[in-house]
Amino acid sequence: MITVVIVDDEAPARAKLRRWLEEQSDIDIVAEAADGPGAARAIATHAPDFVLLDIQMPGISGLELAAQLESGAAPVIVFVTAFDEHAVRAFDLNAVDYLLKPYDQERFLRMLERVRARLKNREDRSRAVATARSRSTASERLLVPEGESLHMIDSSSILWIEADDNYLRVHTAARHYLLRRTLRDLLLQLGEQRFVQIHKSTAVNIAEIRSLDPLFKGDYEIQLRSGERLRLSRRYRQALFDRTGR
Amino acid sequence: MVGPESRRVRRITQTLLVVLGAIWALLWTLMSLIENPRYLHDPGESSWQPWVVAATSAATAIGWLTFWIFSDQTGRISLASPLNWFLRSLKPLPVLVPACIVVVYGLRHAVFALAGADYWHIEWTPLLRYEAIKISLFYVLWLGLAFGVRTFSGWQEQAERLLGLQKALAEAQLAQLRAQLRPHFLFNTLNTISSLMQVDVNRADRLLARLGDLLRASLSVSERDTVPLNEELDFLRLYADIMRERFEERVVLRWDIADDALGVHVPAMILQPLVENAYRYGVEANSDAQSITIRAWCDRGALIVTIHNTSSTLAGQGHDGVGLRNCRERLLRLYGESAALTLTEDAAGGVLASLSMPRAAQ
Structure with a gap:
């Protein structure tokens, strides 16, 4: 069975997708969502094979949401939209389909055929996320869980990030957030401008570095403006020095 | 260059x-x-x-x-x-x-x-x-x-x-x-009709007729046309009907129109962009239920119309979006300095659009 999540803020639009999906014997609708945070939760909970994602939604746009997904484990994404052609056109080249409203059943079934074909090839999924990242402000904002809800924080408010088993701990001045992501993929999303990796399991916001003090064997101790002391391992030393112009 | x-x-x-x-x-x-x-x-x-x-x-x-x-x-x-x-x-x-x-x-x-x-x-x-x-x-x-x-x-x-x-x-x-054709609105409405017709042909038919009326009205209106306020409100109701099909319980619409205001002439389609903004920034941008209140009354020589929506700020919306800019320019050309359109945020986190124009102008 192919599992799917339907995301659209308009009930009639969801109903249309649901009706046609239910006619397919190999497809199982595991959840529906009416906004960006709801969609993120549904995708995290059900890990569906593919997502039908509206672009214009309250809270977070579909494009922004796609950019926040862990690229390695992302579902196949199909954008459903009324008038964001210019935004979704880029995806055509990247092996992700989109539906333009209103669409007919023939177009819908053709989309399903492509999804079935793509599910056999996992590489396409990370490409979709990568394209969404290049098309949205994904590097500026990060979707984080807070209690039961999800919301966006500015990436400039992040001080440092540490990897801890399967989780990431994202530290801001006020608190920290737990994210089920890999450090490598999160850094890819946030881009090289602001963050630099200083250890196998640590990355810092470059603007937050106050001082660097040499330790032994080429390691350094980084002190952040917030007072935090982190270790810069010599493997990542050169990359940091290159970036900070030392 | x-x-x-x-x-x-x-x-x-x-x-x-x-x-x-x-x-x-x-x-x-x-x-x-x-x-x-x-x-x-x-x-x-x-x-x-x-x-x-x-x-x-x-x-x-x-x-x-x-x-x-x-x-x-x-x-x-x-x-x-x-x-x-x-x-x-x-x-x-x-x-x-x-x-x-x-x-x-x-x-x-x-x-x-x-x-x-x-x-x-x-x-x-x-x-x-x-x-x-x-x-x-x-x-x-x-x-x-x-x-x-x-x-x-x-x-x-x-x-x-x-x-x-x-x-x-x-x-x-x-x-x-x-901007006047509002492609987002148009395509989304077409999709709603496409969905409705599978389950309720009559409802889909009604919505299609509404959309037709709306398009006809918006194409026929010219720059200097004025219409009695009640006609303008009918037009808003058409729009609101379509939006209700799309957003169902997400919006409660309130009308509070004084009787003496109904006959006052206003520039045709002057309120539509304001109501559209209320939907766009109040309803479409929030997943929980919102309310939009439309009020109109006469105050001495002036007609005042206000459109209020919950849960939006002015920061997010273009102050000089094409719709608003057109409204202001039309008011200025028709009434000069005696008409005004202002947008303000209220303490409860909503936006109030307030329009005042001379009552005598026909």
């Missing part, structure tokens, strides 16, 4: 300069040839002498023109008043004439002296008169040419600018048209 037009102009100007350069070279060759026979009949002159005489004149003229082109003291030519440019350009003439004579005759005497020859010319008084007239004529001729070359490129630039202006205007009109 370097467009293909200005590249074309530059190419034409360059060609023109090459042609003028060729004419210039030809002129001085001819001058030298004219000088030659005069000396051939004059015994005691060597054949190099006429060439020196012509060459000194040419060198001085070229030197002066080069200085003139590069210093460019006369500045841009205004096509509106070319005479000013001519008068301004004539100013250096009293300095130019004696300077040229000094340089030319200085050069000639120097070269002849170096060659051990004698440079003969007529008496200084008639010579100076002759040279002054010649140089002045020559200079005026040059100004005429320069004027032609310069105004040509200026004229081309102006034509190009005009073309760009027309293009920008057409684009602005197109953008306005596109």
Whole structure:
């Protein structure tokens, strides 16, 4: 069975997708969502094979949401939209389909055929996320869980990030957030401008570095403006020095 | 901006300069040839002498023109008043004439002296008169040419600018048209109809009719049309009906219209962009239920209409979105300073659009 999540803020639009999906014997609708945070939760909970994602939604746009997904484990994404052609056109080249409203059943079934074909090839999924990242402000904002809800924080408010088993701990001045992501993929999303990796399991916001003090064997101790002391391992030393112009 | 037009102009100007350069070279060759026979009949002159005489004149003229082109003291030519440019350009003439004579005759005497020859010319008084007239004529001729070359490129630039202006205007009109058609709204509504018709043909049919009415109304309205407020409100209800199908429980609409306001004339479709913004930033941007309140009443000589929506800020929305800008411009044209459209945030986290216009205006 192919599992799917339907995301659209308009009930009639969801109903249309649901009706046609239910006619397919190999497809199982595991959840529906009416906004960006709801969609993120549904995708995290059900890990569906593919997502039908509206672009214009309250809270977070579909494009922004796609950019926040862990690229390695992302579902196949199909954008459903009324008038964001210019935004979704880029995806055509990247092996992700989109539906333009209103669409007919023939177009819908053709989309399903492509999804079935793509599910056999996992590489396409990370490409979709990568394209969404290049098309949205994904590097500026990060979707984080807070209690039961999800919301966006500015990436400039992040001080440092540490990897801890399967989780990431994202530290801001006020608190920290737990994210089920890999450090490598999160850094890819946030881009090289602001963050630099200083250890196998640590990355810092470059603007937050106050001082660097040499330790032994080429390691350094980084002190952040917030007072935090982190270790810069010599493997990542050169990359940091290159970036900070030392 | 370097467009293909200005590249074309530059190419034409360059060609023109090459042609003028060729004419210039030809002129001085001819001058030298004219000088030659005069000396051939004059015994005691060597054949190099006429060439020196012509060459000194040419060198001085070229030197002066080069200085003139590069210093460019006369500045841009205004096509509106070319005479000013001519008068301004004539100013250096009293300095130019004696300077040229000094340089030319200085050069000639120097070269002849170096060659051990004698440079003969007529008496200084008639010579100076002759040279002054010649140089002045020559200079005026040059100004005429320069004027032609310069105004040509200026004229081309102006034509190009005009073309760009027309293009920008057409684009602005197109953008306005596109904004009025509201593609997002249109395609989403079509999709809603496409969904409804699978389960409830009559409802889909009704929605399709509403959409038709709405499109008809928005296409037929013209800039200066005014309609009674109740007609304008009917139009808003059409729009609201369509939005209700799309967003169901997400919006509660309240109408609070005073009876005496119903007959007051308002510019057609003036409220629609405001209600549309209330939906766009209040309802569509929030997943929980919102409310929109439309009020209208008369206050002394003015009609006041307010549209309030919950849960939105002005920060997110374009203050000068096409819709709002159009509204303001229309109000200004129809009522001048006596109409106003303001947007304010309220303490509860909503936005209030408030429109006031004179009641008597029909």
